[in-house]
Amino acid sequence: MQTITRQTLLDKAVSLLNSGAVTCVLGWKKGEFDYDITPAIFRSAEDLEANFVWNDFCGANFSKYLVAKTDRLDGKMLVFLKPCDTYSFNQLLTEHRFDREKVYAVGIPCEGMADIAKIKAITGDGISSIACDEKISVTTLYADAPVVIDSKDVLLERCENCKSKKHVAYDELLCEEGETIDSNRFDEVARLEAMTPDERFAFWQNELSRCIRCNACRDACPACTCEKCVFDNPKSGVENKAPANSFEEKLFHIIRAYHVAGRCTDCGECSRVCPQNIPLHLLNRKFIKDINEFYGEYQAGEEVGSRAPLVNYTQDDIEPGDVFNRGGDNNA
């Protein structure tokens, strides 16, 4: 469950809107069911009262919306930021992708967001309602009694391995200052690294073969904010729209992950939005892990203005040929 209530956020939004401090609010809008929540811009207190929600399904990272939505905006936009969202927020500021003056950022605590797929794996299909209190209580069309689930058991992968409860950017914080967490987020990468190349190849072949090239991973990514993506440009020679074969899939996913390497804050949106449940975050985390090991610990978005590792160098960086000879890695 979340420690901060909808009412607290609503009161904050309404008072800022009524005082004229902000002209609109970027928040979560309720959907048809209790879990299908849409990011939305609220412009009136009435709209907020009627449609604003805050529960265990508010996973969407708002930072990317600031790029498009604050452009030509009159006044300020209020945005609620969970700790992980603030890293993307800073990274976008570092890249000068939106005007900080146009945003009023309110940091809110987050206890981790629920994954509806994991819930459905427990309760089955046909959910008629979900109540998010201390525990998540799910009523379905096919069971007589609601199924009660501990929210800790159905967290999104990225929340299971949450890297920080600390807000690195805000104008106002609605909770105590949090701490970064020693998470186990690189465990799965390490597990893959310990496999033989054949096993790794088989693993990724299986995962990537499901790709339908919907581009959701790219379009949801707060680090992917190019005005024109190379994969949308007919002149690039790689704009093939569909995963015609296994080469295309690899090309797309290597380049997507590489393009954000050093800038990716590990917010996990790519995996959250993938309709085919491909663990795309593992590609990004591999880069983060490598960068940490080769060039020193670096967390994108931790501070505004930091120089990303791949646009930086030292005179005695590791040679590519030595990357595999660092000991402990005996799977050649």
Place this chain on the structure above:
Amino acid sequence: MRKCSLDKLDLVFAEIAKNAELYLPVDGSDGGAVYQKWTEGTKRSEKLNTVKSPKDFFFPQTEDLMAFKTEGKSIDVIDTRKAAEDFVVFGVRACDVKAFDVLDRVFMVEPQDSYYTTKREHGVIIALACNKPSETCFCKTFGIDPKEPMGDISAWETDSEIFFKANNEKGEALLSKLSGLLADCADDAADAQKEKIDAIMDKLPLKGLTTEGFGGGKTEELFNRPEWAELSESCLGCGTCTFVCPTCQCYDIKDFNTGNGVLRYRCWDSCMYSDFTKMAHGNNRLTQKERFRQRFMHKLVYYPENNDGLFSCVGCGRCLAKCPISMNIAKVMKKMGGKASE
């Protein structure tokens, strides 16, 4: 109507697989269901439906059309088509079967699309009634009855038995080959199951969704409505909804330079993309609002206008489940159309 007990279903599959490739939904490694070729021991998925729709069988995501090779001044056109083989798809839901009607009206009118038509002729669809519809289902909105799936053969499943009924000659031909395994039964044998399905349909959260306010002739009325801006506001412009959709039929034809020739292929395209239907001057839909509007206007207004009122949405609910930001056709219909008749 014919029937067999569920534990004999594998024998039926084996019999079908003797003469044709048989595909059915199985659980994929990520938990989602996916159509896979049946071989001895393949376990059928218990999920309501597959993540991707079965339109792939007739209209694959990418399909080679032809190839070219140049030598000096001559160009060789190479036919890349393979000989079509018979196949059977088991477990297609009523909504997805209806989606084939939508596709047929695009690909099988003059000039016929031979790539699609050939596959359609060689495929036999065994449709299966939905015992456990999901909260995202709204097929009834479009007049589809999940207890009466069409297809070449309709099938109903109970806890212990499965019933088959042929709907045309193609279906009858397949069923007659299975006569050794199936027993004749009364035409109302599956009625108890049908009643159960009806009872559940009445409980679905989207049961009140109506098509009122949509249909042919509504272009003027709907096109400039202010709600489009609000609805499309958070659309990311990805192609998830169009690629999981059983009726989306837009494609692009592209030439791929292989380094030693040219391969002409077609692949699904998405009206959500910035380079969709790009012309010399660019894309005529400049913002995501226009692209978003195009998708829903096409499904709910343009298509029915050109196809005797048939909507090109079948209420399968895939886009409701998969949209990264949970904006979907049900929300659009509620916002723009007639109010639900609760």
Place this chain on the structure above:
Amino acid sequence: MQVKEFKPLIVAFCCNWCSYAGADLAGNNRLNYPADVKIIRVPCSCRVNPMFILRAFQRGADGVIICGCHPGDCHYTSGNYYTRRRMATLFSMLDFLGIERERTRLEWVSAAEGAKFAATMNDFVEQVTALGENKRLEDLRCKR
């Protein structure tokens, strides 16, 4: 039936200011290296976008080598330092996907090192020959 001997196709991206001249020197000195190495001249090793490497594999390369100026010697001061970081992370990623790590290499070869150029290419060709055909990053459409 005689089995056709496998001859790998190697793409070598060579910096205009060092290894490209190094290749020239190797030629002038009549040093042998296999003709299977196809050299692409680039203004700096830093010009090599990761996409170039993948595209080379797509079009049938069995190995890709990038040759640049020794660290500290870049004609543009620091280009090769960026190359080094890029290739270290990219090669590591390719390995993570299960693609043979021996198919890619980065070497520093100056304009004076004709012998090193020839030796490097001989060694790399031998290494890739041992691996055989590139199967894991191949594009079937591009097969002849």
